[in-house]
Amino acid sequence: MHLPNMQDAKKRKQEKVNYIYEKPVVSDIFKGKKYYLRTYGCQMNVHDSEEIKAILESLGYAETNVFEDADLIILNTCAIRENAHDKVFGFLGRCKHLKKIKKDLLIGVCGCMAQEESVVNEIKTKHPYIDIVFGTHNMRELPSILENLNNHQNIEVYSKEGDVYEFGNLYKRDSQISAWVNIMFGCDKFCTYCIVPYTRGKQRSRKSVDILKEVKELKEQGYKEITLLGQNVNAYGKDLDGEIGFSKLLEKVSDIGIERIRFVTSHPWDFTDDMIDIIASRDNIMPYIHLPLQSGSSRILKLMGRRYTKEEYLTLYQKIRDKVKGASITTDIIVAFPGETEEDFNDTLDVVDACKYDGAFTFIFSPRVGTPAALMKDNLTIEEKEERLHKLNEKINNYSNESNQKMLGTIQKVLITGISEKDESKVCGYTENMKLVNVEADKSFIGKIINVKITDAKSFSLDGIIAE
Ligand code: SAH
Ligand code: SF4
Ligand code: F3S
DSSP: OOOOOOHHHHHHHHHHHHHHTSOOOOOTTTTTOEEEEEEOSSHHHHHHHHHHHHHHHHHTOEEOSOGGGOSEEEEEEOOSSHHHHHHHHHHHHHHHHHHHHOTTOEEEEEEGGGGOHHHHHHHHHHOTTOOEEEOTTOGGGHHHHHHTOOSSOEEEOOSSOOOOOOOOOOOOOSOSSEEEEEOEESOSOOOTTOOHHHHHOSOEEOOHHHHHHHHHHHHHTTOOEEEEEOTTGGGTTTTSTTOOOHHHHHHHHHHHTOSEEEEEOOOGGGOOHHHHHHHHHOTTBOSEEEOOOBOSOHHHHHHHTOSOOHHHHHHHHHHHHHHSTTOEEEEEEEEOOTTOOHHHHHHHHHHHHHHOOSEEEEEEOOOOTTSGGGGSOOOOOHHHHHHHHHHHHHHHHHHHHHHHHTTTTOEEEEEEEEEOSSOTTSEEEEETTOOEEEEEOOGGGTTOEEEEEEEEEOSSOEEEEEOO
16 A cells, blocks of 8 residues: 655654654643544544543643634544544534634644545645644654644654654543553554554554553552553564563463453454463453454455454354353454355354354445455445345344343442443443443442442343342
8 A cells, every 4th residue: 555655754754753752841832722632443542542632731731522612623533444534524524614713723633544645635635724634653743743833734644653662651541440551553464454554554562561561550550450452462472572472461461460451452363272271260351352253254254364264263262162251252243345245144144143242343344445355346235235234233233132131130240430321320330241231329439349230131231239
């Protein structure tokens, strides 16, 4: 894929590589100003936004949730599917309108879409009201980008990832109970449909000493739960000479003694027996595994470049089920990949019947410019694609409902994370196997792990009361 490679940006990267990673300092220019940050996409982006917020606040900006009050609006974007593009440009329309009234408003676009050449060109030619664009590799350059603004569009996007630099854990975390911890950036898998290796660059693992230091600090700060983050967490360390692998990392993180450890996302191809054993043997590694299937057809899996067959996936699935007692297993599935026949689709339904997933994210294949699958021949009408998605979703919802029903009457350990969205008189939280529970209990339980008796099971959540 040909990525944006602005001449200036390239030059600056060579000159300023150290500057990029300097911590920001409060500046008089930004004191009293407000920013509004909107995040699209996966947990990686959510966590990047926590870093962007901290950078802006170190400069003197304060956060506002009222879009109209902002002096700076930043959209941290996702490029995974076409509809992400439409959502972002829809919202940018509102920003443009606001700028007509508020002349000094600054508008910025960052994240994965900013790494797409077509998007950068679209911004340059059709959206002159956007002031700044920066990519996923130079997020930490935001202070210098803001300080050096002139009346022109400032586009700073690098096509190449840099090394992993520690930045002193500068995050404004959304939660004081549960924290994200990056263990790696980028992805080397190049599944043929996926844009992530292009927008996030090659896989770069953080050093395990730095990860362990961060987890220890989080524990000291009172965090109850951490989620190790990466596009491919179980390929951890493979890009670093002499570094430990993911199962050893899990073991060391578990030794720190934080109450709950989770991780997303694991790739079936990198799932080892050691990993299953460590999850099964440690009480503080939660029995919840997101195991993306993508397709149940070995033929389609091969075209997708997923490196496993239907049978290999099912064997792995069964091994996890047998060893990790009470585990929840969820998945991601793409329907209507180019060339998917009725038989291929039936294979997917077959695997869903065998695995009876606790939940799944399902998508219609979306061609992403620059990926090999975008050039493959499409064989279905939109109605046929939607029909497949609908059929799949019905099955998924039945199994997810079934797995929730099984929780009825049981006593579960729930980490209470906040007030229930459905009913303000209740609190909510997650079971060890990642089921959302609304609990009849007061706010004083927020941040605590309590025993909850499950009294009702719905399709997407459970209800419960404090167990005697
Ligand atoms: N690293 C993770 C996935 C990250 S993207 C993994 O390997 O599983 C999240 C999900 O988006 C993917 O699992 C896939 O199901 C879906 N996805 C990615 N590219 C897509 C595309 N071009 N069209 C439709 N869905 C896509
Ligand atoms: Fe994309 Fe595949 Fe990497 Fe997941 S493993 S981020 S689907 S290329
Ligand atoms: Fe989207 Fe980028 Fe994540 S494309 S899914 S925000 S890595």
